[in-house]
Amino acid sequence: MAGYRELSKRLAAWTGTIGGFSRKLDRENTSYISFSKVVSVEFCSYRYLLEYVKRRRLRPPPAYFANGQAFHETAARMYRGLSRGMSPDETDLLQFLARRATPPAIELENAVRVAAQNIHQGWEVVGVEEPFVISLGRALPPCIGVADLILRRGRTFAVVDHKTGRRFSGADELQLVLYREHVRRRYGASRCLTIVDEYRWVSDLTKIRKPAFQRQVVQLRRNAWSQAIQRIANAWSEIREIEKSGEAYGWGECFRCPYKGICPKASIGFTWW
Numbered sequence: 070m071a072g073y074r075e076l077s078k079r080l081a082a083w084t085g086t087i088g089g090f091s092r093k094l095d096r097e098n099t100s101y102i103s104f105s106k107v108v109s110v111e112f113c114s115y116r117y118l119l120e121y122v123k124r125r126r127l128r129p130p131p132a133y134f135a136n137g138q139a140f141h142e143t144a145a146r147m148y149r150g151l152s153r154g155m156s157p158d159e160t161d162l163l164q165f166l167a168r169r170a171t172p173p174a175i176e177l178e179n180a181v182r183v184a185a186q187n188i189h190q191g192w193e194v195v196g197v198e199e200p201f202v203i204s205l206g207r208a209l210p211p212c213i214g215v216a217d218l219i220l221r222r223g224r225t226f227a228v229v230d231h232k233t234g235r236r237f238s239g240a241d242e243l244q245l246v247l248y249r250e251h252v253r254r255r256y257g258a259s260r261c262l263t264i265v266d267e268y269r270w271v272s273d274l275t276k277i278r279k280p281a282f283q284r285q286v287v288q289l290r291r292n293a294w295s296q297a298i299q300r301i302a303n304a305w306s307e308i309r310e311i312e313k314s315g316e317a318y319g320w321g322e323c324f325r326c327p328y329k330g331i332c333p334k335a336s337i338g339f340t341w342w
């Protein structure tokens with residue numbers, strides 16, 4: 070199993086995206102865990118097989134994925150500008166967005182407008198799209214991830230996860246726990262808030278009844294870290310079985326699965342194969 074130090078060194082030297090880094094590890098069959106892997110195998114074992122063992126790519130990428138990526142890159146530009154003392158420039162951000170999503174959907178442009186109006190004020194920007202590797206001990210492989218935004222005010226840190234979608238979906242505690250652990254270890258933070266900023270796809274901001282944006286400070290449970298390790302250990306046990314056998318059951322909610330168009334086990338509704 071590749072060690073934490075080895076992966077840390079490789080990530081520090083990596084000049085591409087964290088997605089490119091994890092795909093390289095997948096091609097080499099290098100062991101690692103990530104929030105995305107846990108979510109994939111928890112959703113359906115066969116989805117994990119398709120996504121990480123057979124490495125099937127969805128072509129074209131689903132709209133929610135492409136839009137989410139374009140939004141994250143634009144939000145990152147906004148916060149990098151803020152770290153240099155520049156206030157959000159909506160025109161610049163929309164032009165940047167247009168180079169990443171052609172043509173950008175009106176919902177995407179509106180999400181960027183809303184983000185510019187709801188920027189985190191009064192914080193120092195410490196990290197933007199910051200990739201990380203953390204050790205999870207000897208029994209588990211290193212965990213890789215990327216924190217959307219890290220802020221600091223005095224001795225208090227905050228880690229922010231940006232989410233986009235048709236509706237607010239709330240936070241997944243595991244993701245926030247991993248981000249917070251990275252901030253604790255990297256910056257020696259004894260106090261770190263975990264915040265989820267959610268942007269809802271809205272085509273006309275003047276005609277909405279429900280808000281297009283919500284910011285939630287998520288209170289993690291006292292035993293959040295041990296619960297996270299247990300959840301990762303369960304996922305890792307399942308992943309090892311799939312990778313060893315090259316086989317998996319299909320048992321997810323196929324109607325919600327992004328792989329249903331290419332999955333030979335897809336069915337309408339719940340399945341167990």
Ligand code: SF4
Pocket residue numbers: 112113114115116117119318319320321322323324326327328329332333334335336340
């Ligand atoms: S389509 Fe269904 S069986 Fe196939 S990977 Fe998705 S959830 Fe699993």
